[in-house]
Amino acid sequence: MEDGEKKDSQAPPPPLSAVHVNRPLVAANRAMAAVHAALVAAVIAHRVLALLSVSVVSRHVDVAMALADLTLLFLWTLSQSGLWRPVTRAAFPDRLLAAVPRDALPRVDVLVVTADPDKEPPLGVMNTVVSAMALDYPGAALSVYLSDDAGSPLTLLAARKAYAFARAWVPFCRRHSVRCPWPDRYFAGDDDAHGGREELAEERARVKKLYEKLKADIEAANKDDNISGSWTKAERQDHDAYVEIISGKEDGDEEEEMPPALVYVAREKRRAWPDHFKAGALNALLRVSGVVSNAPYVLVLDCDMACNSRASAMDAMCFLLLDDRRSPPTNLAFVQFPQMFHNLSHNDIYTNELRYIFGTRWFGLDGVRGPFLSGTGFYVRRDALYGATPPPGSTDLSSMDAGDLKARFGHSDRLVASLRGGGDDQRRRRRLPPEPVESLVATCAYEAGTAWGTGVGFMYQSVVEDYFTGYQRFFSRGWTSAYCYPEPRPAFLGSVPTNLNDVLVQNKRWMSGMLAVGVSRHHSPLACRPLLRASLLQAMGYAYFGFAALYAVPVLCYATLPQLCLLHGVPLFPCPAAAAAAFASSLLLHLAEVCVARRGRMDLRTWWNEQRFWVLNALTGQLLGCVSAAQELLGARALDFDLTTKAADADGRLYQDGVFDFTGCSTLLLPATTLSVLNAAAIVAGTWKMTFQFAGELLPQLFLMCYGAALSYPLLEGMFLRWDAARVPPRITALSVASAAVLLAVFG
Numbered sequence: 001m002e003d004g005e006k007k008d009s010q011a012p013p014p015p016l017s018a019v020h021v022n023r024p025l026v027a028a029n030r031a032m033a034a035v036h037a038a039l040v041a042a043v044i045a046h047r048v049l050a051l052l053s054v055s056v057v058s059r060h061v062d063v064a065m066a067l068a069d070l071t072l073l074f075l076w077t078l079s080q081s082g083l084w085r086p087v088t089r090a091a092f093p094d095r096l097l098a099a100v101p102r103d104a105l106p107r108v109d110v111l112v113v114t115a116d117p118d119k120e121p122p123l124g125v126m127n128t129v130v131s132a133m134a135l136d137y138p139g140a141a142l143s144v145y146l147s148d149d150a151g152s153p154l155t156l157l158a159a160r161k162a163y164a165f166a167r168a169w170v171p172f173c174r175r176h177s178v179r180c181p182w183p184d185r186y187f188a189g190d191d192d193a194h195g196g197r198e199e200l201a202e203e204r205a206r207v208k209k210l211y212e213k214l215k216a217d218i219e220a221a222n223k224d225d226n227i228s229g230s231w232t233k234a235e236r237q238d239h240d241a242y243v244e245i246i247s248g249k250e251d252g253d254e255e256e257e258m259p260p261a262l263v264y265v266a267r268e269k270r271r272a273w274p275d276h277f278k279a280g281a282l283n284a285l286l287r288v289s290g291v292v293s294n295a296p297y298v299l300v301l302d303c304d305m306a307c308n309s310r311a312s313a314m315d316a317m318c319f320l321l322l323d324d325r326r327s328p329p330t331n332l333a334f335v336q337f338p339q340m341f342h343n344l345s346h347n348d349i350y351t352n353e354l355r356y357i358f359g360t361r362w363f364g365l366d367g368v369r370g371p372f373l374s375g376t377g378f379y380v381r382r383d384a385l386y387g388a389t390p391p392p393g394s395t396d397l398s399s400m401d402a403g404d405l406k407a408r409f410g411h412s413d414r415l416v417a418s419l420r421g422g423g424d425d426q427r428r429r430r431r432l433p434p435e436p437v438e439s440l441v442a443t444c445a446y447e448a449g450t451a452w453g454t455g456v457g458f459m460y461q462s463v464v465e466d467y468f469t470g471y472q473r474f475f476s477r478g479w480t481s482a483y484c485y486p487e488p489r490p491a492f493l494g495s496v497p498t499n500l501n502d503v504l505v506q507n508k509r510w511m512s513g514m515l516a517v518g519v520s521r522h523h524s525p526l527a528c529r530p531l532l533r534a535s536l537l538q539a540m541g542y543a544y545f546g547f548a549a550l551y552a553v554p555v556l557c558y559a560t561l562p563q564l565c566l567l568h569g570v571p572l573f574p575c576p577a578a579a580a581a582a583f584a585s586s587l588l589l590h591l592a593e594v595c596v597a598r599r600g601r602m603d604l605r606t607w608w609n610e611q612r613f614w615v616l617n618a619l620t621g622q623l624l625g626c627v628s629a630a631q632e633l634l635g636a637r638a639l640d641f642d643l644t645t646k647a648a649d650a651d652g653r654l655y656q657d658g659v660f661d662f663t664g665c666s667t668l669l670l671p672a673t674t675l676s677v678l679n680a681a682a683i684v685a686g687t688w689k690m691t692f693q694f695a696g697e698l699l700p701q702l703f704l705m706c707y708g709a710a711l712s713y714p715l716l717e718g719m720f721l722r723w724d725a726a727r728v729p730p731r732i733t734a735l736s737v738a739s740a741a742v743l744l745a746v747f748g
């Protein structure tokens with residue numbers, strides 16, 4: 001009896017989160033994959049048989065096509081890891097609150113990074129900062145850090161003004177349980193409490209006035225030459241470190257009412273020192289925050305990714321805290337939220353939505369060992385970022401010798417002391433220190449000879465630091481992750497580039513950065529033993545993204561060989577039936593994926609946009625990404641982090657209307673435009689030829705080219721049928737026609 005009672009009182013508390021395996025989808029995905037693999041194998045087998053037969057006319061072409069098909073099959077196989085075991089998760093913040101008193105919640109440091117006040121307007125950045133300050137979390141447990149890589153006086157001034165605004169905004173959000181903590185969106189109408197009480201309406205009007213004032217102040221500062229004009233481009237790349245804690249208690253402030261602390265950080269910049277782009281900025285913020293508040297958890301946000309809901313911190317804790325309450329403990333390092341966007345078009349011609357990643361693959365990888373680190377919108381354990389390994393056998397930094405710690409983390413006594421403090425809450429209920437913060441940890445020379453960027457913090461060596469860090473720092477060391485996808489209200493919303501050139505430049509950066517990791521001798525996921533041992537499926541997922549740029553090669557083959565061979569009357573498909581079946585199944589598989597992401601709605605438009613952008617990207621971002629990665633590998637040129645412009649809403653009108661905006665397109669577009677001209681010319685010439693001597697075995701090829709023409713129609717239209725300012729730049733059109741003519745003259 002007594003025993004029974006004891007058991008009852010020791011009954012485990014209800015779980016704080018749940019995970020659900022989508023079994024029908026698992027079965028369907030695997031069955032479809034088996035069918036498709038069989039069809040592709042049949043196509044390749046026919047190619048090989050044709051190659052072996054003596055009658056073959058164009059051996060080179062057949063070998064190239066066989067290699068193209070094998071590459072496609074290889075990448076497709078790797079991509080299946082993200083469909084293998086899709087799961088969804090739920091968080092129960094109410095249970096968390098029942099289990100842990102609010103003021104005992106662990107502290108969180110929010111790290112926001114910005115780099116350029118021209119491309120990233122400070123008002124937008126401040127919206128992100130203020131939205132994070134208004135998260136539903138105890139104010140004393142939250143601190144927000146802003147890294148400004150430009151070291152711009154304008155951003156610093158905006159941050160001070162933003163803090164002043166936050167003193168009204170944050171209590172307002174708390175008092176009225178506002179759901180949208182992002183002031184610009186809230187006042188633009190994303191306001192769930194309309195028609196509410198009078199008191200709310202009054203206060204809302206007062207806070208709105210303050211927001212208008214913040215806006216006007218930042219605008220005025222932007223126009224003021226003494227502030228924004230005084231800081232030259234050269235100074236951006238060459239200035240001292242500067243850290244300022246922008247919070248302060250004023251008379252009459254209630255502790256409970258106070259917004260979280262805000263800390264502005266401009267790390268030192270010198271031309272002679274590599275800055276390691278965003279990863280370098282985040283590592284500087286990790287150190288400054290380590291010295292100042294040293295919260296055990298960190299939320300990372302890009303400056304253009306604001307909090308759209310106040311719930312994410314509590315949701316994330318439902319997963320992260322589970323860790324300590326479970327035995328044996330799980331080894332969850334981070335909770336990733338999807339990247340979603342506020343300025344997506346209904347007709348998303350550039351596939352900015354990233355459905356492939358955040359709407360499909362991340363659910364699948366979550367069923368393996370967790371989604372990849374995705375740059376922004378994730379809550380992560382500080383100790384894991386510092387290089388600790390999970391239990392059992394975890395490395396405990398606090399018990400390490402001070403000398404060893406200095407060798408790894410640098411010579412700041414305060415940083416080392418923060419590491420030895422075990423990362424927990426010495427200062428939990430205290431406001432940030434009034435004493436000045438040392439900027440030593442934000443200087444260029446600080447990292448020299450330490451493990452920052454290799455064994456500690458965000459990884460350098462790749463411009464896609466998120467992809468690389470996730471795998472090197474976490475997964476290959478035994479950590480896992482979870483995918484938190486709150487509905488219906490997204491936790492974070494970012495902005496997408498709205499002209500084609502920006503999109504392609506961004507894709508080129510991703511592709512070259514990931515390929516550099518994929519083919520690197522020391523870091524390739526397919527050569528990483530700890531990762532392979534932990535999970536082959538996860539290694540496949542990583543390899544897929546590491547090699548995705550290689551799509552350029554088969555697509556290049558398919559965009560030239562069928563065309564040129566048609567002109568020579570050479571058929572390319574030894575078994576048209578098998579080829580047609582494999583082609584159809586690839587289209588259907590893609591359509592099925594889109595429909596699942598849309599909860600069963602047949603979304604043909606998204607499907608078509610994705611088909612089209614996939615080919616376009618293969619011939620631009622991925623192709624040039626391969627070239628850049630090769631240059632880097634050969635030591636010819638280092639990869640660069642080309643910032644994307646965060647468009648003001650008005651700029652994206654063409655994108656919103658579903659019209660391609662070719663403004664500013666560079667030669668990056670050239671391969672795609674050239675090959676679309678070649679394809680169109682070959683269709684015309686080939687059909688003309690066929691009217692005189694019909695050849696049925698050429699029909700599959702002709703069909704494929706017509707599909708290509710339909711996909712490339714916006715390019716052809718942009719070159720030859722549009723006269724507006726956003727058409728393909730005439731220079732590119734002329735070059736494309738000339739290049740296509742040369743190709744035809746040489747090979748046609």
Ligand SMILES: O=c1ccn([C@@H]2O[C@H](COP(=O)(O)OP(=O)(O)O[C@H]3O[C@H](CO)[C@@H](O)[C@H](O)[C@H]3O)[C@@H](O)[C@H]2O)c(=O)[nH]1
Nearest residue numbers: 113114115149277278281302303375376463464506643644
């Ligand atoms: O030297 C730099 C370069 C960039 N950034 C910041 O990094 C963030 C991302 O840059 P952005 O130009 O917006 O790139 P995106 O292509 O939108 O970023 C995607 O791709 C990056 C990897 O290439 C990831 O880090 C991002 O999280 C992911 O959103 C922004 O806040 C920048 O201010 C810096 O702080 N310093």
Ligand SMILES: [Mn+2]
Nearest residue numbers: 302304494644
């Ligand atoms: Mn961005």
